Amino acid sequence: MIRTLAILLVMCLTTAVLADDRLILRDGREIEGTIVKEDDRRIVIMTARGRKVYSKKHIREVLRAEQEESEAEPVEQFHALPPMARLLRNAHAESILGRHQPLIDRLSPLIEEDVTDAQQLEARWLMIEAYERLAEFDQAEKLLKQIKEQGHKANRIRAEAHLDIFEQNPGYKLERVNNKLARKFLPRKLYLKGKEPDALADGVLMRKALEEYADQILLNKKVSLQAFKESLDLEETLEALREMPTAGRVEKYLPHREHLQKVEKSIARAQAILPGYADSYELDLIRSEAEHLQQAIETLFNEVFADYPENASYAYDPENGKLTKEGREQWRENCEEFLEKVKPLIVAAEYVLTRTARFPRALDRVHTSLTNILNRLKRTREAINRKKDTRTYV
Numbered sequence: 312m313i314r315t316l317a318i319l320l321v322m323c324l325t326t327a328v329l330a331d332d333r334l335i336l337r338d339g340r341e342i343e344g345t346i347v348k349e350d351d352r353r354i355v356i357m358t359a360r361g362r363k364v365y366s367k368k369h370i371r372e373v374l375r376a377e378q379e380e381s382e383a384e385p386v387e388q389f390h391a392l393p394p395m396a397r398l399l400r401n402a403h404a405e406s407i408l409g410r411h412q413p414l415i416d417r418l419s420p421l422i423e424e425d426v427t428d429a430q431q432l433e434a435r436w437l438m439i440e441a442y443e444r445l446a447e448f449d450q451a452e453k454l455l456k457q458i459k460e461q462g463h464k465a466n467r468i469r470a471e472a473h474l475d476i477f478e479q480n481p482g483y484k485l486e487r488v489n490n491k492l493a494r495k496f497l498p499r500k501l502y503l504k505g506k507e508p509d510a511l512a513d514g515v516l517m518r519k520a521l522e523e524y525a526d527q528i529l530l531n532k533k534v535s536l537q538a539f540k541e542s543l544d545l546e547e548t549l550e551a552l553r554e555m556p557t558a559g560r561v562e563k564y565l566p567h568r569e570h571l572q573k574v575e576k577s578i579a580r581a582q583a584i585l586p587g588y589a590d591s592y593e594l595d596l597i598r599s600e601a602e603h604l605q606q607a608i609e610t611l612f613n614e615v616f617a618d619y620p621e622n623a624s625y626a627y628d629p630e631n632g633k634l635t636k637e638g639r640e641q642w643r644e645n646c647e648e649f650l651e652k653v654k655p656l657i658v659a660a661e662y663v664l665t666r667t668a669r670f671p672r673a674l675d676r677v678h679t680s681l682t683n684i685l686n687r688l689k690r691t692r693e694a695i696n697r698k699k700d701t702r703t704y705v
Contacts, residue, residue, distance in 0.1 A: 332356060334365060335372040337669075346375065351672060352590060361403050361433060366590055368669035395421065395430050402437050411441035426461045439473070446512035448483055465583035472584045476511070476520045483511045488523040496523045525581040525588055534573040536592055540599050542570050548607045555655040561662045571600060594673055597666050601677045604663050608656060612684055615652045620645040620695060627705045634703060646699035653692050660685040 334342040334356060342365070344358035354373065355364050392400070398417060405414035418434045425431050435454050442451035451473070458470040480486050485493050485505030494502050497519060504510060511517050532538060547566040555564045562568055574596055581589040623645055626638035634642060660681050667674040667681075 333374040334370050335374065336365070336369055337371045346373075353587065361399050364587060366587060368590075368593070399430060399433055399437075402434070406437055406440065409444070411444045414438070414441045415445075426457050426466075427463060432458070432462065432466060443473075443517060444512055444514060446483070446509040448477060448509075448511070452477060465579075468580050468583040472521060472524050476517075476524060480511065482508045484508060485510050485516050485520055488520050489527055491523065491527065496526075521585055522588065525584045528577050528581050528584075529589060529592055531577060534570075534577045536574060536596055536599070539567070539570050539574045539596065543567055543599070543603045545603070545607060545610075548603065549610060552607055552611055552655055552659055555658075561655070561658045565604075567600070567603075571596075594670050597670060598674055598677070601663050601667050601674060604659060605677050605681060608659055608663070608681065608684060611656055612688075615649065615656065618645070618649060618652070619691075620649050620699075625705065632704050634705065638705075639702070642702055643699050646695050649695060650692060650699075653688055657685060657688050657692070660688065 332344060332346045334354065336342065342356060342358060342363065344356045344363070346354055346356050347362075348355035351367075353364055353366055354370065355362065357363075398421065402414050402418050405411070405417065415438055418438050421434060422438070423431055426435065435458060439451045439454050442448070442454070455470040455474050458466050459474065462470065476488060477483065479488065484507065485497070487493055488496070493505050497505060497516075501516060501519065504513065505516050511520065529535065544566065551564050551566050552561075555561065562571075565571070578589045578593050578596065581592070620642065623641075625642050626635045627633060628635055663681050664678060664685065667678040671678065
């Protein structure tokens with residue numbers, strides 16, 4: 312076991328600081344470490360604070376460093392880490408190996424009052440999981456209550472979910488999650504296992520309980536993704552975009568904004584409880600809104616270009632082909648009206664493009680279509696701006 316732990320520490324943990332890969336997050340944070348796994352949706356990076364998983368929708372840029380092939384460097388880099396960072400890496404290794412008591416013995420002396428510090432929170436969550444696996448639920452609850460009372464919002468939500476599940480299931484069996492009986496969401500084998508005392512010490516059962524807790528948030532009828540889809544009304548959106556001021560944030564004027572925010576909050580809660588669990592819901596939410604707004608933008612695009620200034624007729628002098636004074640005034644007036652109608656369309660298209668950029672592959676069709684529309688709108692706006700005060704001839 313000791314040899315296995317040593318190998319795991321060197322191969323899986325200490326290599327995390329071998330190079331300076333960097334993730335630039337959309338909120339401005341920079342995460343340094345070594346990228347150890349990547350797929351279409353997520354990047355796993357080993358940092359000085361342990362293994363971190365980031366959804367690609369939250370990443371603005373990935374900066375990769377050149378990797379050195381020295382076998383000695385990972386160990387040297389590991390020993391160069393601050394003491395707390397080394398201890399957390401060792402604790403992660405203990406957790407992977409299922410050595411829960413050694414993990415607790417390692418981290419308990421380091422727990423301080425501060426529950427907002429990232430390393431202190433990481434240590435607490437590792438210990439909470441270890442206490443749960445050892446069926447020492449009183450100790451787990453003590454740490455969970457500290458986080459619920461003093462931690463940041465996402466951690467408070469996560470802690471509350473654990474505490475609610477414990478409170479709803481006397482004897483730490485798994486009989487229900489909120490108002491839903493376990494037999495309705497567990498396969499029979501797990502359901503029977505969940506009827507045993509301290510069943511929540513089993514990692515699989517606890518995970519199933521947390522998934523059901525998150526599902527109930529995501530599928531709440533009032534704020535569900537399906538309810539949001541059904542609430543979208545094209546005519547309402549068209550009217551809102553037609554009347555939208557030419558300046559300001561488009562989302563303030565969208566009729567579905569309030570419902571959208573409620574669904575986003577429910578997804579954020581589920582993500583706090585189980586990071587990454589609601590990724591598909593978030594993608595589907597953005598896709599639903601993007602496709603709805605794409606339809607509205609394309610409709611208004613056709614309306615606006617039906618009144619393209621150069622398609623109209625203007626008074627002109629047949630002898631020299633120049634516009635009359637009245638003709639020039641009408642031309643400028645039509646140009647100004649066209650430019651005003653184009654502004655909210657550009658703002659709306661940019662809003663959707665910003666949203667869909669978080670899922671470039673999954674929403675490529677919508678993104679490409681609106682990029683083309685936006686480029687045409689901008690080119691046309693520039694052309695009309697150049698011509699509106701200089702056009703003389705028909």
